[in-house]
Amino acid sequence: MLNKETGPSKTAQDDPSWDPEWIERRFAGILECNFENCGELVAILGNKYVQEQHEQDAYGQWSQTYGEVFRPLALLPAPLPIRPASDTPDLVKAALREAAGLIWQSAEGAANQVRQAVEHLMDEHGVTKSAPGAFKTLDSRIKEFELKDPKNAEILLAVKWLGNSGSHAGGLTRDDVFDAFDMVELVLNNLYDTTTADIMAKVKAINNHKGPVKPTP
Incomplete structure (x- = not known):
């Protein structure tokens, strides 16, 4: 060095x-x-x-x-401080990578990019940015998303508040941004990681057959 x-x-x-x-x-x-x-x-x-x-x-x-x-x-x-689920949308991952690069220079800039990742996530789930004659805030988009996924919406709302603080100099610390990364990772795992579902499907199949399940020829 x-x-x-x-x-x-x-x-x-x-x-x-x-x-x-x-x-x-x-x-x-x-x-x-x-x-x-x-x-x-x-x-x-x-x-x-x-x-x-x-x-x-x-x-x-x-x-x-x-x-x-x-x-x-x-x-x-810059390495990502989290491991997004493999099926995470590309635009979401791109915003997170941008945040990872900024976090060492500006916690505020990094937080804004994590917030942008949430915006992209809303796009992916069909929550539009605008309504007839009006522009939707991220807050209103998350509340709309809450109607179909309250658990993940609650987590994303916390990320949004941290992102909002990033608009003000000195509004948050690097640790706050790492918290936001952890929250987004949890949501991405909830939405896109199928590991638990795949394993439980095997568990049910084995229990039904009372033994190993042979693959279909």
């Missing part, structure tokens, strides 16, 4: 009141996925700081130390 102290950070060391926490460095590097049969490479860059830390030894005595803190600002390609 390459890292180097900035010019202003070096100059600041001439200040009589200088403190190690004033140190600022830039870093860049390559990360490699260690999942089997993957090996994807991700470029990463950001800032590196020195932060005061306090440690307590076995005797209860405290000491002051300094540790390094890495703060990523960009990852390319």
Whole structure:
């Protein structure tokens, strides 16, 4: 991992009141996925700081130390923090990938893209963006969707509120966006993951036959 102290950070060391926490460095590097049969490479860059830390030894005595803190600002390609169901619509996945790229730079921008993924999801489920003579808000679209799927509508409404907060600087944190990702993942699994249904179908077939079910020739 390459890292180097900035010019202003070096100059600041001439200040009589200088403190190690004033140190600022830039870093860049390559990360490699260690999942089997993957090996994807991700470029990463950001800032590196020195932060005061306090440690307590076995005797209860405290000491002051300094540790390094890495703060990523960009990852390319940015990994998705969730695993959408394989049948998730392409436009929904594209908006989520855009959000994943933004989350390291702007929590607000990322939240808006997650919100856009919800808009695309409503499109996929036939909840139109407009009515005769009027434009539908996402709130009204989710309430319309609630008529046929109240459980997932409740989750999407929470995502919408987080997305709304993304329209205001400082309105939410990166952790809030990760929460929104988790909520969307739950909805996508509810809507598009057939694993549970497939397994239960096999369970019922085995119970009906009281044993293994042979495939139809």
